[in-house]
Amino acid sequence: AQSVAQPEDQVNVAEGNPLTVKCTYSVSGNPYLFWYVQYPNRGLQFLLKYITGDNLVKGSYGFEAEFNKSQTSFHLKKPSALVSDSALYFCAVRRGGGSYIPTFGRGTSLIVHP
Amino acid sequence: EAQVTQNPRYLITVTGKKLTVTCSQNMNHEYMSWYRQDPGLGLRQIYYSMNVEVTDKGDVPEGYKVSRKEKRNFPLILESPSPNQTSLYFCASSSSGVYNEQFFGPGTRLTVL
Numbered sequence: 001a002q003s004v005a006q007p008e009d010q011v012n013v014a015e016g017n018p019l020t021v022k023c024t025y026s027v028s029g030n031p032y033l034f035w036y037v038q039y040p041n042r043g044l045q046f047l048l049k050y051i052t053g054d055n056l057v058k059g060s061y062g063f064e065a066e067f068n069k070s071q072t073s074f075h076l077k078k079p080s081a082l083v084s085d086s087a088l089y090f091c092a093v094r095r096g097g098g099s100y101i102p103t104f105g106r107g108t109s110l111i112v113h114p
Numbered sequence: 115e116a117q118v119t120q121n122p123r124y125l126i127t128v129t130g131k132k133l134t135v136t137c138s139q140n141m142n143h144e145y146m147s148w149y150r151q152d153p154g155l156g157l158r159q160i161y162y163s164m165n166v167e168v169t170d171k172g173d174v175p176e177g178y179k180v181s182r183k184e185k186r187n188f189p190l191i192l193e194s195p196s197p198n199q200t201s202l203y204f205c206a207s208s209s210s211g212v213y214n215e216q217f218f219g220p221g222t223r224l225t226v227l
Contacts, residue, residue, distance in 0.1 A: 043218035
């Protein structure tokens with residue numbers, strides 16, 4: 001079985017400060033990890049993914065994420081938050097080896113204050 | 115423009131009245147799937163399809179049906195909706211391969227009275 005945990009329902013950060021949205025996972029075999037963002041009344045949009053290689057992955061809108069195999073984590077980060085980054089963020093995992101059923105976390109609401 | 119479309123966007127219905135939510139993608143993707151999003155539960159996969167005429171159950175398939183007669187379309191059918199199927203539904207598509215990201219539709223908010 002595979003699972004994803006996003007331990008924080010909500011993250012608050014001031015504009016201009018760095019932000020981190022946490023994600024830990026559990027999966028047998030090699031993980032394929034994804035971050036998606038959902039703006040109000042919209043579908044999910046892909047931000048970035050880790051497949052293999054460099055542990056630091058860069059994605060859209062200045063976001064990046066660091067894959068840490070020993071801690072089974074894939075935290076989303078951004079050096080300087082914008083008010084427009086306020087949204088719901090989802091971490092997801094798929095298992096290498098052919099499982100087509102991804103597991104999503106419950107989502108973290110990011111609120112960036114002006 | 116590459117996109118996934120869903121219709122209707124909003125639907126209020128009554129228990130037991132059959133309904134279909136349509137999903138279409140214009141990216142020639144092999145893989146399509148349906149999710150429901152509920153507060154505190156994140157997204158859960160209902161059904162997925164790896165290609166035309168190939169469908170399989172996700173984590174929460176009970177009460178739903180799907181079909182994949184054409185590559186671009188993947189309708190979700192609720193034969194006898196019940197109030198516990200009140201939810202926000204998303205269709206998604208991607209190229210084949212578990213390492214590919216998914217493209218999501220705008221969502222369908224369904225209320226079953």
